[in-house]
Every structure is written in C-alpha cells, then in structure tokens.
Amino acid sequence: MHAALAPLAGLLGTFEGDGEGDYPTISPFRYRERVVFGHAGKPFVTYQQHTWQPDTDAPMHTEVGYLRVPGPAVDAPAGTTRVELVIAQPTGIVEVQEGTLEDGVLTLATTTVGRTATAKDVWSVRRTFALRDDLLVYDLWMAYAHVPDTHHLHAELRRTG
Amino acid sequence: MHAALAPLAGLLGTFEGDGEGDYPTISPFRYRERVVFGHAGKPFVTYQQHTWQPDTDAPMHTEVGYLRVPGPAVDAPAGTTRVELVIAQPTGIVEVQEGTLEDGVLTLATTTVGRTATAKDVWSVRRTFALRDDLLVYDLWMAYAHVPDTHHLHAELRRTG
Numbered sequence: 001m002h003a004a005l006a007p008l009a010g011l012l013g014t015f016e017g018d019g020e021g022d023y024p025t026i027s028p029f030r031y032r033e034r035v036v037f038g039h040a041g042k043p044f045v046t047y048q049q050h051t052w053q054p055d056t057d058a059p060m061h062t063e064v065g066y067l068r069v070p071g072p073a074v075d076a077p078a079g080t081t082r083v084e085l086v087i088a089q090p091t092g093i094v095e096v097q098e099g100t101l102e103d104g105v106l107t108l109a110t111t112t113v114g115r116t117a118t119a120k121d122v123w124s125v126r127r128t129f130a131l132r133d134d135l136l137v138y139d140l141w142m143a144y145a146h147v148p149d150t151h152h153l154h155a156e157l158r159r160t161g
Numbered sequence: 162m163h164a165a166l167a168p169l170a171g172l173l174g175t176f177e178g179d180g181e182g183d184y185p186t187i188s189p190f191r192y193r194e195r196v197v198f199g200h201a202g203k204p205f206v207t208y209q210q211h212t213w214q215p216d217t218d219a220p221m222h223t224e225v226g227y228l229r230v231p232g233p234a235v236d237a238p239a240g241t242t243r244v245e246l247v248i249a250q251p252t253g254i255v256e257v258q259e260g261t262l263e264d265g266v267l268t269l270a271t272t273t274v275g276r277t278a279t280a281k282d283v284w285s286v287r288r289t290f291a292l293r294d295d296l297l298v299y300d301l302w303m304a305y306a307h308v309p310d311t312h313h314l315h316a317e318l319r320r321t322g
Contacts, residue, residue, distance in 0.1 A: 040220055044251040059201055064225040066251040070279040084277035086249040090205040090227040094247050094255035096275040112275035114257040116245035118231040 004043040004069050007081040007101055011037045011045065011067075011129075015136045019051065019155025024147050031060050033155050035136070037067070044068050047087070063089045083108065085127070092119030097127060105130045121145045134159035165204040165230050168242040168262055172198045172206065172228075172290075176297045180212065180316030185308050192221050194316050196297065198228070205229050208248070224250045244269065246288070253280030258288060266291045282306045295320035 001009065015035045022028040031051040038046040050062035065087035085097040085108050093115055099108035106129040113123055124143040129136060140153040162170065176196045183189040192212040199207040211223035226248035246258040246269050254276055260269035267290040274284055285304040290297060301314040 040223070042220060042251065046251075059203060062201070065249040066253075068251065068253055068277065068279070070253075070277070084253055084279065086251075086253060086255050086275070086277065088226040088247040088249040088255060090203065090207075090229065090247075092227075092229055092231075092245055092247060092257075094249060094257055094273070094275055096253075096255055096277055098278060111278070112255070112273075114247070114255055114273035114275050116229065116231070116247065116257055117259060117272070118229070118245065 001039055002041060002043040004071070005039060005045060007069055008037075008045050008067060008083075010104070010131055011136075012039060013037060013159055014161035015157035016160045017136075017155060017157035018054070019153060019157075021153045023142070023144070023152050024150060025144065030054055031155075033157060034160075035157060047085070061089075061091075063087050065095075077102075079103070092116035093122055095125055097125070104132060124149060162200055163202060163204040165232070166200060166206060168230055169198075169206050169228060169244075171265070171292055172297075173200060174198060174320055175322035176318035177321045178297075178316060178318035179215070180314060182314045184303070184305070184313050185311060186305070191215055192316075194318060195321075196318060208246070222250075224248050226256075238263075240264070253277035254283055256286055258286070265293060285310060 019031045019033050032054050033051040036048045045067040047065045047067055051060040068084040070082055070084055081101040083099055083101050083106060087095040095110050096112040097108040098111050109126045110124050122142055122144050126141040129138045136157045138155055141149050142152045143149045180192045180194050193215050194212040197209045206228040208226045208228055212221040214221060229245040231243055231245055242262040244260055244262050244267055248256040256271050257273040258269040259272050270287045271285050283303055283305050287302040290299045297318040299316055302310050303313045304310045
C-alpha cells in the first residue's frame with residue numbers, strides 16, 4: 001500500500017448491508033448494497049459500489065471513482081486529513097468532492113457536479129462515511145432541480161472482506 | 162443486453178495492446194493497455210482501463226466510467242448515434258464527454274472537465290475510438306495549462322475477450 005493511504009487504510013475492503021432512500025420528489029425505497037475500497041500500490045483508493053432490490057435482486061444504482069489523500073492542508077487542525085473524491089455515475093453525472101477525514105469520519109461535498117445533456121439536474125451532493133470497527137455508515141444529501149440540499153440516502157454496511 | 166446498447170454491442174469485451182504518448186510538456190513514452198467494456202443489463206456500458214510500463218509492468222494510468230446512448234438526436238444524420246461518456250480519473254479529474262457514433266467511430270469531446278483542488282490543470286479532452294473488426298484504435302487530445310488542444314495519446318488494441 002502506498003504510504004499516502006495510511007489514513008484510509010481502515011477503509012480498504014468490502015462492505016455489505018442495507019440502505020434506505022427518500023427524497024421530496026420520490027417514494028421512499030430500500031436497497032441492498034456492496035461497496036469495495038481497493039488499491040493498486042498507487043496513492044489513491046479505488047471505489048466501486050452497487051445496489052440492488054432486496055426482494056428481486058434487480059440491479060439499482062452503481063458508481064465508481066477514486067479517493068485521494070493530497071496531504072495535510074497547511075492550516076488543518078491536528079488529526080484532520082484532507083481527502084478528495086471523484087465519482088462517475090451511469091446516470092451521466094460526475095462529482096468532484098473535497099473534504100476531510102477526522103476520527104474515522106469522511107465528510108465531503110461537491111465542488112463540481114458535471115452532467116451530460118440528458119442527465120438529471122443534480123447540482124450538489126454531500127457525502128459522509130463513518131467507519132467504526134467493521135461498521136461503515138454513510139449518508140448522502142443532494143440538491144436536485146428545485147429541491148435544495150436534502151438528505152437522500154442512509155446505509156449501514158458491515159465488512160465482509 | 163439492454164436494447165438501447167445495440168449500437169455499442171460491437172464494443173463489448175476486452176481489448177489489449179500498445180500505446181504511445183506525447184505532449185509539449187513531457188518526453189514521449191510508450192505503454193501497454195487493457196480496456197474492458199461491459200454491461201449489466203442496464204442501458205449503459207461500463208468502461209475500465211489501465212496501462213502499464215512495457216518493460217517493468219509498473220502500473221501507469223487507470224480510469225473508469227460509463228458510456229450512455231441517450232437516443233437519436235432529433236436532427237441527427239441517418240446512421241449517427243448520439244453517445245455520452247463520463248469518466249473519473251485517480252488524478253483527481255472527471256470528464257463529461259458528448260459526441261457521436263458513426264461508421265464504428267466514437268467521436269467525443271468534453272463539455273465539462275472537473276478537477277479537485279490538487280489536480281493538474283487539464284481543461285479540455287477529446288477522444289476518438291475507432292472499432293474495425295477486432296481492432297480498437299483510440300486517440301486522445303488534451304488542453305492543459307498554457308497548451309491548447311493537442312494530441313496526447315494513440316493506441317491500437319486487439320480484442321482478447
């Protein structure tokens with residue numbers, strides 16, 4: 001593992017569990033999810049995720065990307081690691097996220113959301129990932145169309161590998 | 162395979178071969194590459210790529226993303242398929258590309274380039290992928306810092322799976 005990834009070492013592996021989604025424009029829904037954080041000896045973590053319907057196993061969402069640790073910010077509080085996340089989604093959306101890792105919690109928000117011409121009008125995303133022992137809890141907030149930053153997803157995943 | 166992917170069906174599979182890179186700011190270089198286009202029954206193609214040094218097998222670049230076929234444009238010439246491509250790179254860069262598929266040639270250009278705060282100043286990318294039988298040839302042009310749109314990569318890959 002590349003030395004730069006030491007702050008993210010606990011995240012490497014596979015996590016599976018259940019999630020639930022809600023948003024003002026849709027009906028609440030539930031899903032099963034698998035997230036894999038990997039590395040290949042270089043200074044970034046690979047991120048792959050997919051979800052499926054609990055009853056039918058039908059595929060739902062998937063996304064891929066990379067976590068980066070660009071080194072401590074000059075004015076960062078002790079114990080805080082600066083983190084960058086880039087994501088591509090098959091919905092035609094890309095995210096550039098910036099944030100911090102502190103006490104096992106990744107707190108990230110988009111500085112750029114890119115959309116293909118036919119993608120939905122998502123215009124900001126915030127994500128948190130909280131790792132405590134082998135439990136990974138994440139939340140996602142999204143601003144979409146006329147809806148400002150609003151909680152959309154919550155999942156609790158256990159390490160399976 | 163989802164019916165929307167019919168125009169891209171020939172692309173599905175694994176391709177490997179050799180590439181070469183050049184740019185005004187660097188020395189020319191060569192690489193080996195593997196590209197995998199896959200699908201999971203949904204209306205997008207998954208794209209995974211990595212390159213490595215021919216001599217040492219050391220990993221070089223990698224990127225991931227999705228190709229989308231959003232349906233024919235109203236005013237598109239016959240035989241032309243509209244295509245969207247989103248990509249995330251571990252260099253902290255994301256791309257939103259739009260373009261066409263015509264006579265086996267994908268021609269794409271960025272409408273958005275997103276960068277983390279520490280990413281290099283790439284500000285536009287064009288890509289072509291030309292598939293003829295089992296030969297996939299791609300080229301990439303990039304605008305970076307003070308260098309306008311300039312050819313950067315060329316590779317010729319053969320289907321291996």
